[in-house]
Amino acid sequence: MSCWALLALKPPHLGKTRLAGTLSGTQRTQLVRAMFERVLDALGAAGEIDRVAVVTPDPGIVPHGVITLADPGGGLNHALDAGRRQAMAQGADEILILHADLPSLRADEVDTFVRHSRPAGLGFAPDRHGSGTNAIFLSPPGGFGFHFGAASFERHLHEARARAREHTVITLPGFAVDIDEPADLQHFSGPRAGLLEPFLPHWNMTRWTTRPQHFSPSHAAEHG
Structure with a gap:
């Protein structure tokens, strides 16, 4: 069996637009690259992952050893579907689709997620x-x-039920937190900052409270 990890990434300078009021364009580009590298490091160290592929219109951002797949345009879902077909054509028997903005993802969590998803054949x-x-x-x-x-988790569950696919839901810290909005950065303040620490001093923490309206109920367009 050959297990591939598949990500889709737009050019870094076009990413994280919802952070535009919090970080400068240069800082957003640096943040995208830092999180992308963290995810690649975790995947590279994971024992269950055989190949890593990135669907992107910007091949220059993909490091040596990672497969670059053509992005046909049309948004994230089209890009991932195209990447999946290309990976299958190159021998992928299993695919782990994940986002490139998971700043605390660890290799052991990748392995845990893959191993616990295999019995059902479908894991979220x-x-x-x-x-x-x-x-x-x-x-x-x-x-x-x-x-x-928007609201992709419920829609993916509905897809699984409609196809009568057995599935499992696995909650792991490194997979749970992505960075799309200022509140997501706030969530990583203090000792959890990690690789985000260089970006945190540039915004005013008092601007962002934990009132519900500051936490988006879903991660739209870019992720989710």
Whole structure:
């Protein structure tokens, strides 16, 4: 069996637009690259992952040893579907789809998610809000539609039920937190900052409270 990890990434300078009022364009680009590198490091150290592939219109951001797949355009779901087909054509028997903005992802969590998803053949990792989907494991890779965007977790569950697919939901810290909005950065303040620490001093913590309206109920367009 050959298990591939598959990510989709737009050019870094076009990413994280919802942080535009918090970080400068240069800081957002640096943040995208830092999180992307963290995810690649985790995947590279994971024992269950055989190949890593990135669907992107910007091949220059993909490091040596990582497979670059063409992005046909049309948004995240189209990009991932195209990447899945290309990976299957190159021998992928299992695919782990995940986002490139998981700043605390660890290799052992990747292995845990893959191993616990294999018996069902379909596994989901929800975000910390329970509304978005930050990872999907598929074995075999085909026969499932992607619905990343607003309220994607429920839509992916509906897809599984509609196809009568056995599935499992696995909650792991490194898969649960992605960075899309200022409140997500706030969540990583203090001792949890990690690789985000260089970006945190640039914004005013008092601007962001924990009132519900500051926490988006779903991660739209870019992720989810």
